[in-house]
Each structure stands twice: as structure tokens, then as C-alpha cells.
Amino acid sequence: MAFAITQTCCSDATCVSVCPVNCIHPTPGERAFGSTEMLYIDPKACIDCGACADACPVDAVLPVDRLPDGQREYARINADHFGRDLPGEAGTPARSGPNFHDWGEPSFDRVLPPDFGPLRVAIVGTGPAGLYAARDLLLHTRAEVTLVDRLPAAGGLVRYGVAPDHPATKKVGESFARFLTHPRARTYLDLEVGTDVTAEELAAHHDAVIYAVGAATDRRLGIPGEDRPGSLSATTFVAWYNAHPEVAPDAVGLSCERIVVVGNGNVALDVARLLVCDPGTLAGTGIADHALAELRRSKVREVVLLGRRGPEHAAYTGPEVLALRHLDGVDLLVDDHDPRIGAAIDAAGAREKAGALRGLAREPVDWSLPPGTSGRRRIVFRFLSAPVEVDGGARTRAVRVTGGTGELEIPAGRVLRAVGYRGVAPAGLPFDEATGTVPHRAGRVTGRPGTYVVGWIKRGPSGGIGANRVCAAETVGSLLADAVAGALPAPAGGPKAFRRLVRRRRR
Template sequence: RVAVVGTGPAGMYAAEDLLLHTDAEVTLVDRLPVAGGLIRYGVAPDHPATKKVGETFARFHSHPRVRMHLGVEVGKDITAQELAAHHDAVIYAVGASTDRRLGIPGEDLPGSASATSFVSWYNAHPEVAPESVRLNAERVVVVGNGNVALDVARILVADPEALAGTDIADHALAALRGSKVREVVLLGRRGPEDAACTASELLALKHLPGVGLVVDDHDPRTGAAIDAAAPGGKAALLRDVERREVDWSRPPEPGRRIVFRFHSAPMEALGEDHVTAVRVTSGPGERDIPAGLLLRAVGYRGVAVPGLPFDEASGTVPHEGGRVSGMAGTYVVGWIKRGPSGGIGANRTCAAETVGTLLADAVAGALPAPARPSTAFRR
């Protein structure tokens, strides 16, 4: 009997491996009332092909050797020790559920939030209130240029009617229809050659109907990197994008646009009771960009699970091949194991390693026997 904590991609790849290649009984546990994890609450609504992966996983929810307990949080509703007492092994696939902070003054002002909370908002995450996001500013600054940052920028300036046929949350669609946002600034500390996004996500922005793209030419290194980029490189994709130095003292131009500003880092969120501007580096000096919303998209971070060891520096659970250090019969998979890196598919290989370690321990007789029968496991 194996418990899998978390029903996102990592947990479900592990469950799939166990169900297809062993006779194990699997208990799926998730703290949220709906299964799916990152697939359900972390993928943009205009990426239906990615979301379809969730349908593949969902077929295992009703597998005859699976029991599922939703709305159950380890460390709150049940302890790690209690869960282990009912199973031969427990695999934790709890992801990286919080975001990295900028560490700048004003970061906690109203109007400053994580991009992950914004993504959760438009995906109807049960822990994010529908009224938590207000789109009453013309300009939004997003710190970061990874895929999450590009998702957020795209959703903010896309035609809401193009999103109406997706599974976007009703409250988010209504807010986007009434949104005042016309410009999103993507702020990157490094140059275009080091952008964290994938080429496909960047290319998708270039084909967004009715949305213009501009590269802020405030730093000569930006244009030089774009011109020197090899064909197929991410920086090369920006070669035909308009380049000019943006006058931030003026309000956003008519229409909708996304501005790429490279070699510029946030220094401070300005405002008394709400964000009104973001102070950023500009060459050897600084510049204020007026904005009413600041979203940070600089990465995810794992959260400690009560009862398990935790490495604060990396935000992961220490392990050897997926086996939690010093805890027989306890394993990790996914971002809580390796850190927030790699796409959905990377979890298949990660899960194969962890399940392989678990099975080797089972063959070696290294798994502790459950202290209580499976029938005794109740919420």
C-alpha cells in the first residue's frame, strides 16, 4: 500500500507507474478539494493541449486499486506519522507551493503580488478570492521573463472574448472584460539571450491578435544581443520587434502592448497605500515606471512538510534517489525533490527514479510494515 501526497503531474506519474507496473494499492491524498495540482491551477486557460494531460491522469482516479482523499492536508488534518502508519510507503509530491520574493522596499504594498497568485486567480483556485485582483491600472509591471511571466502578460492584454471559450474562471473573465490594462512591462535583470522563457512561449506573444510588442532600447547591450543572436535563439525571435527607448513619463500609448525591458532590475515599489510606480535600475542610475500593479514572477519555492526534513536553502526535502534522508518508507518526487525546474514531462523521469528506489527498497525488505490496516485509514 502506497500513499501519494499530491495529485499534480509528479504525483500522478508516480501513481501511474505503480498502478501499471505493480500490484500496489494507491491512496491519493491532496489538500485541495479538486485533484490536478499544477495542471488544474497552474496552466494558462488558453493552453488546452497542456491541460488535456490532466484528463490522462484523471482516468487513474477511478482505478480499482486507488482510493482518493481530497481536502486532506498532511501536517494539519493528519500527521506524516499517521499517514505512514497505514501504508508501506508514502511518496510526497507536494510541489513548490509558494513564490520567491523580490526583497525590495514596498513589496508588501497593496497592488504588489505574486504572479502565482494571479495565475491561481484566473484558474479559480479555492484559496484565492475572486475579488483579490483589481485591473484598474493602465500599466502593469511583471518582474521576470520566464513562462509564467509571459502567461500573465498574455492573459492581461489578450482579447477577453478569445478567452471566453476556455475554462478561465468566470470572475476573471468578467474582470478582464472591464480591465483598464493596456500595457504590460516585462522586466528582466539580464539580457534577451538569457530570457528564462521557452522559444515557443515567446513566439506565441508575437502572434497575439491586436497586441503590439516593443523592446525598450534603453541599454545598448539589448540591441547588440538581439542583432548577434544565432538563428533559432530566443533573442533572435525579437529581431523583427520594434526597438526604441520608451518614455516612461508618458501614459501608455493607445492600444494594447507588451514592453520587454532587459538589463533592468526592480529596486522599490513606490506608493503610500497602493503601488503607484516601480523604481528600476537604468544603466548606472535608476528610473521610475508608473504602474498600478506589480507582479513578481521570479520562481517558485517549496514549503516544509511537518514531520519531514527540509533544506531551507534549496526549498527541497533532502533525499537519495527520491528516498527521504533518515526516513525509511518515505519518498519525494517532483519539485519538492529537485527544486522548481523542468516542465510537466520532466516529472515522468523524476517519478521513475523515485518509484525505482521504492521498489528496490521493497525487494530488499527495507520498507517498514504498516502499523495499522488499510481499512482503518479514514479522514
């Protein structure tokens, strides 16, 4: 009965390498891999061996006949990717056997010469990018790896960003954890490079340093009132519900009825979902106790997702919209204030951005009325509207937006800016202010031999967890090539001396 890939897929392609019949696509070698929202299983070629389900770090692969409610569409979504009918449907050809594929020439780009001494590599940051890089080094070479993170828990955004109602995605942290305690790895948490130890000290004790520091802050809107009390970045809100040590438990109050979330990327959808879902479903997840208590007290009845462009350009991915559609007790509405919105939705295919909204209620919203009183909560998608001001006195009262014939006000007691994250310049490294990234070539930091970048600080703040795996492969490939070419500066000390240095600093 074939397997299907479902909502939590983070496109890390672990399953691709274990499938005996190569029926999972796109593969990292295929052009579509760079832009795909998830991977798909060809139901016609799958031989039901289950190897992909065992290998998947986020439990995204399930037998089609055991898909739970809310994930059933994924049988169709997987089949559609290959233009197949579902098994049992009229016109379905009998399974025709494995989908044999030209695998191309094998590549051995992780092999160091046998007489090569162990490399000593420091990795700053234990998010997905840092841990995929560590995995590559530890599994494919004899390198000794020093992992450093400024926070008390490892995992980066897997720990402090991924929503608590995505426990399967959080599970990827478990598969990463084994690299933190690998016999050739040493992990230092609560240690900030640039403060507790300098970049120069780290470099002086290792052959190479990889910066995997992510994008620690948020993009700004640059509009009046953006910093008014009640206007908050999604970065802070997400950190609050994930018990980030630097966000106070009382940083967020939910005593208003309507919240406007600016942006319609997956972070905006995470935030909207958490705000309107039944808090009972969050108990027992990793959500912070203070956030669960506040969500139980919450007066929020409506969340408005504000997109400055049309639905065909929305930043969310289809699986995350599907998750919203399955929320109990929550209505979804598209504000039909401009004929271009409905036209874009009607014209879109099911797998296009606008197509994800097909079948949802559509009507113009009268913003002078309070949010609905039906007892159900509501998410409103409002497109073609950019914020121009956060209005109010000592508190946020409304958001002034463009749209239709002019500007209008959407009354709201809180505004959450989910307009993207932004990298912070790592001490001692060149930095491109325009993109918030460190300039590099294939992961090699420009003008700094022996220094590398990976993940969001290298590519900018986009892409799911799995995208960092391919990114890490490129960076580690560059590092190993430089090692073999003798292009790494010789360090003055080694990891033991570094350990002593850290001990001294912590006294």
C-alpha cells in the same frame, strides 16, 4: 508529409515510445533531453503513421499540412532541429527511410519478484509528479495506491496553474484522471496531510509514502514596498484566474493602465498574455468567471516584462514567445535602453533565447509618457533592469529599477512578482531552506526510510509537466528497489484502517 510537434509539447516523451521509426528526439536517454524546450520530429524519417499524434496527451502533434495559423513555424522548427530542409525545398533529399537507432539493452527496472505481496503506497499530492508516480506504480506493479490532495480538485498546477488559454495542455489532466479512479487506487481530496491527518498516521498505514506536494508559495524580492497594495505575486494572480478556492474573487483589480511583471520566465509570459489578450478568446475556457469579468473591464494597455539580465539569459521558452507574437491586437516592443540588448538579439541564432525576439520592434521607451493610445495593447520587454523598490503611498504608483546610467522609475498601478515558486516544508520532513526542497538521494528522503519525494518539492520549482515523468521514474525506481531489498519499515495498519481514520476525522 510528416508530422510536427508544436507549442503545447510538455516533453513527457510519451510519443517517443510509440514511434515505430524512432524519429522523435531528444529521447529521455539522450543528453539533450534534460535541457530541451520541447521534442522534435525528423521530417525526413517520419513515415506519417500518426501514432505519436494519438498518444500525445496535450494534442501537440499535427500533420505539417494541417498546422493552423500561428503554428506553421513549427514545421520549420522541427526540421531545423535535425538540420533538415523542409520537404519540397531545394536540396531536400528524398526520404531515406527510418532513422534506425541503437536502442541499447532493454531494462526491466519496474519488475517486482512474482511472490512479492502488493505494496501499499500513499502519494501526497495529485499534481503531475504525484500522478506520474501513481501511473508508474499502477501500470508496472500490483501496488495499491492511496492518493491524497488538500484541494477539492485533483491535478495540482495542471488544474490551478496552467493558463486557461492553453486548453490542450489542460487536457493532460484527462489522461491523469484515469489513475485517480483505477481499481487499485483510492483518492482522498480535500484532505491535508499535516492538518487533517498527520504524516505519522499516513506512514503507519502504508509501506511507503511519496510526497509530491509541489511548491506552494512564491519567492520574495526582498525590496521595500513589495507588500504595498497593488503589488501581488503571480502565484496569487494565477490562482485567481484559475478559480483556486483559497483566492478571493475580488483579490485582483485591473483599473490601471500599466502593469510591471517582474521576471521573464514562462509564468511571467502567461500572466502578460492573459492581461493583454482579447477577453473574448477566453470565454468558454476554464477561466474563473470573476477573472473573465474583471479582464473585460480591464483598463490595462501595457505590460512591462522586467528581466534583470540580458535577453540571452531570459527564462522563457521559445514556443511561449512565439505564442505572444501571434496575439491579435497586441504589439511587442523591446526597450532598447542599452546597446548590449540589441547586440545580444542580433548575435543570437533563431533557437536561442535572445533569437526568439528577432524581428520585434526595438526602441528606447520614454517612461515619463503614458502607455500608447493607439487602441492596441502592448508588451514591452525591458532587460538589464532589476527592481529596487515598489513606490507609492497607500497604493502602488511606480517601480524603481536599475538600468542604463542609474535608477529610474517606471510608473505602474500594479506590480506582479513572477520570480518563481517556492516549496513549503512538509510537516515532519527535513527541509533545505536555501532551495525550498526536501533533501533526498534519487528520491529517497534523507534519514526517513520508506519516505520519498517527487516533482517540484524534490527538484525545485522548474521544469514543465513532462519533466515530472522522468523524475517520477527515478523515485518509483528507488522505492521498488528498497521494497525488494526489505528496506521499507513495516506499517502497523493498512489502507482499510486509514479509510476508517479519514472517515472519523471528517465527521
